[in-house]
Amino acid sequence: MKTAFTLIELLVVIAIIAILSAILFPVFARAKQSAKSTSDLSNAKQVGTAVKMYLNDNDDQMPIFYAYNSIPPAGQPGHKGVEVLLAPYCKNTAVFKSPFDDGGPFTAIDVPGSTSYWNAYGSSYRFTSCMYTVVAGESTSNNVPLTSSHDVTDTEVEFPSETRIMRLEMYPFFDKSQDVGCAKYGYDCAPPYNYYQTWDSSGGPLIFADSHAKHISNSTQFDQSRVDPQGHMSGEATTNPSSFDGLWYGICD
Incomplete structure (x- = not known):
């Protein structure tokens, strides 16, 4: 004759399920994050x-620099972005979207209704300005034409395997809890123009001039990446007055 579960047996089963859930859910979460990384x-x-x-099709000259242009936004006729120039060399422009990109406060202000940097500006990856060709009047940043020009060619880059041409827009070490007073990166201390938001808590990729990419996890790796053809490091001090933080990061990023 079948007997029903006693209350104690039922509680034991519930406890076992709870223990297994506590063990397995973090494992599944880490596996999901790893897959996205x-x-x-x-x-x-x-x-x-x-x-x-x-570069092979354009005499080794780097693409024309554009950044954060939202008039019109990405995907609309007339949008200006580096990803537009590179589109013929990609299977689709979705490669410019990080799976972690869920936008941030700045995108909501700049492009109401946008759900990501990719959706607003065309790329989750930020272009290192010193590594691109700037054409006065044609190159634009935040919809404003740039007034000076410079050419950058692949052959003049002294340390191609160490010089970044792009990076993920958001890294965990940009957060004000790590960048005290926002003194170095300046991302998280000035509402309403505050546009920092944690994406991948483990870090994110850098893309280098020799075309390879690697995942970085801390500010030391970021600061040691080079940011211009001459090989200045991101965290290297400079007396150039255009640097907001006294570093080459402030000039080229």
């Missing part, structure tokens, strides 16, 4: 390859 790095590598292919 792998996809992020894969996208970055494809973008690096696209830049190299562009």
Whole structure:
């Protein structure tokens, strides 16, 4: 004859399920994050390859610099972005979207209704300005035409495997809890123009001039990446008055 579960037996089963859930859910969460990080790095590598292919077709000259142009926003006719120039060398422009990109306060202000940097500006990856060709009157940043020009060619980059041409827009070490007073990176202390938001808590990719990409996890790795053809490091001191923080980061990022 079948007997029903006693209350104690039922409680034991519930306790076992709770213990298994507590063990397995973090494992599943880490596996999901790891898969997204792998996809992020894969996208970055494809973008690096696209830049190299562009160089082969354009006498080694780096693409024209554009950044954060939202009039019109990405995907609309007339939008200006580096990703537009690189699109013929990619399977699709989705490679410019990080799986962690869920936008931030700044995108909501600049492009109401946008759900990501990719959706608003065309890329989750920020372009290192000193590594691109700037054409006065044509190059634009935040919809404003730039007034000076400079050419950058692949052949003049002294340390291609160490010089970044793009990076993930948001890193965990940009947070004000790590960048005290926002003195170095300046991302998280000035509402309503505050545009920092944590994406991947483990870090994110850098894309280099030789087309390879790698995942970085801390500010030391970021600061030691080079940011211009001459090989200045991001965290290297400078007396250039255009640097807001006294570092090459403030000039080229």
